[in-house]
Amino acid sequence: xxxxxxxxxxxxxxxxxxxxxxxxxxxxxxxxxxxxxxxxxxxxxxxxxxxxxxxxxxxxxxxxxxxxxxxxxxxxxxxxxxxxxxxxxxxxxxxxxxxxxxxxxxxxxxxxxxxxxxxxxxxxxxxxxxxxxxxxxxxxxxxxxxxxxxxxxxxxxxxxxxxxxxxxxxxxxxxxxxxxxxxxxxxxxxxxxxxxxxxxxxxxxxxxxxxxxxxxxxxxxxxxxxxxxxxxxxxxxxxxxxxxxxxxxxxxxxxxxxxxxxxxxxxxxxxxxxxxxxxxxxxxxxxxxxxxxxxxxxxxxxxxxxxxxxxxxxxxxxxxxxxxxxxxxxxxxxxxxxxxxxxxxxxxxxxxxxxxxxxxxxxxxxxxxxxxxxxxxxxxxxxxxxxxxxxxxxxxxxxxxxxxxxxxxxxxxxxxxxxxxxxxxxxxxxxxxxxxxxxxxxxxxxxxxxxxxxxxxxxxxx
Amino acid sequence: xxxxxxxxxxxxxxxxxxxxxxxxxxxxxxxxxxxxxxxxxxxxxxxxxxxxxxxxxxxxxxxxxxxxxxxxxxxxxxxxxxxxxxxxxxxxxxxxxxxxxxxxxxxxxxxxxxxxxxxxxxxxxxxxxxxxxxxxxxxxxxxxxxxxxxxxxxxxxxxxxxxxxxxxxxxxxxxxxxxxxxxxxxxxxxxxxxxxxxxxxxxxxxxxxxxxxxxxxxxxxxxxxxxxxxxxxxxxxxxxxxxxxxxxxxxxxxxxxxxxxxxxxxxxxxxxxxxxxxxxxxxxxxxxxxxxxxxxxxxxxxxxxxxxxxxxxxxxxxxxxxxxxxxxxxxxxxxxxxxxxxxxxxxxxxxxxxxxxxxxxxxxxxxxxxxxxxxxxxxxxxxxxxxxxxxxxxxxxxxxxxxxxxxxxxxxxxxxxxxxxxxxxxxxxxxxxxxxxxxxxxxxxxxxxxxxxxxxxxxxxx
Numbered sequence: 001x002x003x004x005x006x007x008x009x010x011x012x013x014x015x016x017x018x019x020x021x022x023x024x025x026x027x028x029x030x031x032x033x034x035x036x037x038x039x040x041x042x043x044x045x046x047x048x049x050x051x052x053x054x055x056x057x058x059x060x061x062x063x064x065x066x067x068x069x070x071x072x073x074x075x076x077x078x079x080x081x082x083x084x085x086x087x088x089x090x091x092x093x094x095x096x097x098x099x100x101x102x103x104x105x106x107x108x109x110x111x112x113x114x115x116x117x118x119x120x121x122x123x124x125x126x127x128x129x130x131x132x133x134x135x136x137x138x139x140x141x142x143x144x145x146x147x148x149x150x151x152x153x154x155x156x157x158x159x160x161x162x163x164x165x166x167x168x169x170x171x172x173x174x175x176x177x178x179x180x181x182x183x184x185x186x187x188x189x190x191x192x193x194x195x196x197x198x199x200x201x202x203x204x205x206x207x208x209x210x211x212x213x214x215x216x217x218x219x220x221x222x223x224x225x226x227x228x229x230x231x232x233x234x235x236x237x238x239x240x241x242x243x244x245x246x247x248x249x250x251x252x253x254x255x256x257x258x259x260x261x262x263x264x265x266x267x268x269x270x271x272x273x274x275x276x277x278x279x280x281x282x283x284x285x286x287x288x289x290x291x292x293x294x295x296x297x298x299x300x301x302x303x304x305x306x307x308x309x310x311x312x313x314x315x316x317x318x319x320x321x322x323x324x325x326x327x328x329x330x331x332x333x334x335x336x337x338x339x340x341x342x343x344x345x346x347x348x349x350x351x352x353x354x355x356x357x358x359x360x361x362x363x364x365x366x367x368x369x370x371x372x373x374x375x376x377x378x379x380x381x382x383x384x385x386x387x388x389x390x391x392x393x394x395x396x397x398x399x400x401x402x403x404x405x406x407x408x409x410x411x412x413x414x415x416x417x418x419x420x421x422x423x424x425x426x427x428x429x430x431x432x433x434x435x436x437x438x439x440x441x442x443x444x445x446x447x448x449x450x451x452x453x454x455x456x457x458x459x460x461x462x
Numbered sequence: 463x464x465x466x467x468x469x470x471x472x473x474x475x476x477x478x479x480x481x482x483x484x485x486x487x488x489x490x491x492x493x494x495x496x497x498x499x500x501x502x503x504x505x506x507x508x509x510x511x512x513x514x515x516x517x518x519x520x521x522x523x524x525x526x527x528x529x530x531x532x533x534x535x536x537x538x539x540x541x542x543x544x545x546x547x548x549x550x551x552x553x554x555x556x557x558x559x560x561x562x563x564x565x566x567x568x569x570x571x572x573x574x575x576x577x578x579x580x581x582x583x584x585x586x587x588x589x590x591x592x593x594x595x596x597x598x599x600x601x602x603x604x605x606x607x608x609x610x611x612x613x614x615x616x617x618x619x620x621x622x623x624x625x626x627x628x629x630x631x632x633x634x635x636x637x638x639x640x641x642x643x644x645x646x647x648x649x650x651x652x653x654x655x656x657x658x659x660x661x662x663x664x665x666x667x668x669x670x671x672x673x674x675x676x677x678x679x680x681x682x683x684x685x686x687x688x689x690x691x692x693x694x695x696x697x698x699x700x701x702x703x704x705x706x707x708x709x710x711x712x713x714x715x716x717x718x719x720x721x722x723x724x725x726x727x728x729x730x731x732x733x734x735x736x737x738x739x740x741x742x743x744x745x746x747x748x749x750x751x752x753x754x755x756x757x758x759x760x761x762x763x764x765x766x767x768x769x770x771x772x773x774x775x776x777x778x779x780x781x782x783x784x785x786x787x788x789x790x791x792x793x794x795x796x797x798x799x800x801x802x803x804x805x806x807x808x809x810x811x812x813x814x815x816x817x818x819x820x821x822x823x824x825x826x827x828x829x830x831x832x833x834x835x836x837x838x839x840x841x842x843x844x845x846x847x848x849x850x851x852x853x854x855x856x857x858x859x860x861x862x863x864x865x866x867x868x869x870x871x872x873x874x875x876x877x878x879x880x881x882x883x884x885x886x887x888x889x890x891x892x893x894x895x896x897x898x899x900x901x902x903x904x905x906x907x908x909x910x911x912x913x914x915x916x917x918x919x920x921x922x923x924x
Contacts, residue, residue, distance in 0.1 A: 278516055
């Protein structure tokens, strides 16, 4: 039985590989020579890219899941493989980086992702995690930002302060997924440390988005009106815009959305609920992009202000909650973003010593920077080291920032150069890899210490 | 209570309108003048288009649902409104027709739609509806095809036989949605007439796709190698390709897919089930496009060959069935196709008498052609007229064919000209509008006749 099952499995892999090898590969190589009708080439190219991306995402995700690492890193790494196949003489997937439609699908993917992240956190919840989480987030954003700025000045002295600020921004946001996983594996999700880390991660997402808005806004302004540098007035104006936007979104959430969903409830037809949620997401993403913030800021704000109270009736009519409805769209679109992020990595840059050096120091700054978080915890019974270590991983948001930087042009060249992009990717991968062992060690040490203190207390009371 | 509720509703509409008017409209007019970062314009344009399309689709769908008409017509009609706003001096949405990304999103939408249609019908089910449904479908495809061809020769004598064949093809496929709705409203879904109509509609979808493949294949071949006309050899070759493709897909479904899903079952991570179903859909759509058939043929075949038996374990692991997972993606993407189809209609063509004449005769041919269906029913106790009337509506598939025709180029101009496109749209709308009253009348007449016969039989036996 086991033998035949193994055989079946092996055969299935062989069949799959054969299908892939004979099918898509030969088609891909023959692209453009077929007798397909005119106007169909665009859709065929996208279909092939989607097949490759979805397959790579699932295979990469599986591989990394087995290694105990977040699947998103697997998607990224297989993207790197796909994007660099030309280095071994297989230039099949070079169209990926050029395809504008794929780029827009990837951007829709990241908008859906930030909408999901926003949905996971509500305004009320954020108020609950309280002052400690806020301070932890604040310290954990400021320290890495300026450390990153400093590293950038050191390694890229010829670049402008815009570039330094951007590199600082990529170090800000914690990706709490891997930490949450480690905490869950150790059965520690309900501890005070866990709650502070998870709360702070949500808040530093928002702070990161504001910093991104400020930095991109300044760079966009600089690209239009030449010269001037970073002015206090400019920074103030963009911070105001961000705060006004998020404030306006919160007001819309309280006063307009209940009416909006009551209107939607009166509409007949299928898919009204999902469509009206997507309208909020795309609408706010559009507006935030239009006023000079990143579209993802709007998508996150949309997720944040959507609340069960507003759409309870509509949800009950259609039978599924918004998280459930948005998940399949995310399964389809989000991997496009991460695999494509991977394809943009140029592996030849990894061979340059100065880039590896830059990446190493940047990673060091990212790790040390987040240890400032422990300074924000005044309660001495809390495992402060564990909080600092739990905040180390950078992930989705760092990648998103790097991607935006790579597409921002200043004086005719991208703010985040291919070399810097590679260094940021290395930083994201390494910070994610080091967290599980460090966090496990710190939590278990804390436990042993607690046990010793407990034994001593028990002795003295006996 | 009712008063305040009404007020609330009215207020919600006012707020919504105000939001729309002040928000998106002014943004749309100001497009390109903002200080948004470079490289962001593409995604902002798409976000605005998605907002307009999703809102139009839901409002149009609601309106037509209230009128007892299929929502898809509402999406189409609001698309026509959006696309022709420039006629009243509001050229806000002119970018819709030019946007390549929107075109590809629309094509992905129609691929997802045909995948859904394919999922609804299984091979076993098609075998069950039997010979009558097959004959009904066959008669109902052949008669409109040649009638359409004839009408095209009459009205467009200067056009080549390719154009005639294409116009014939747009008349083939029944859109059974509106008929199913009427049957359901009259509580007749389980009658023999209903089963024949529903079965035949599935089969004529496939026949329509094969005809489309043949016609587009011939046109593509003609576009490459000039001259020659429609040769028997060419037709034979493309029919063979279609039959081989569908045959190969069926074999893949039986022998490869069980192994494929067993392989998928071994992968860890979320969204594996949906991703692997999408891989089949996109993969077959790609292959069918690559061998010169339409990508939607592959998407339909993918839906057809996917079967619960293959993925039962995977479905149970992830908790949702594929229909449930694909539905949100369809809610997002499918309206893009229909609203965009509407925007491509040039309302000024509706003012030309010769086009209205062409549309009228084409519609007449579409209605009369399907009456051939009743000839395929030999059983005299069946309401044969009702079957012919129930097969009248053309919908999604006709629109899809018209869209493909509009993008197919031959000798430097599209096979389906803007004028012909308008005529096809009119045909689709009118055939859908006339069906409900005609079908209701025929079914109720049949019922009265049956009652009279019953009374007479009762009298004579008394």
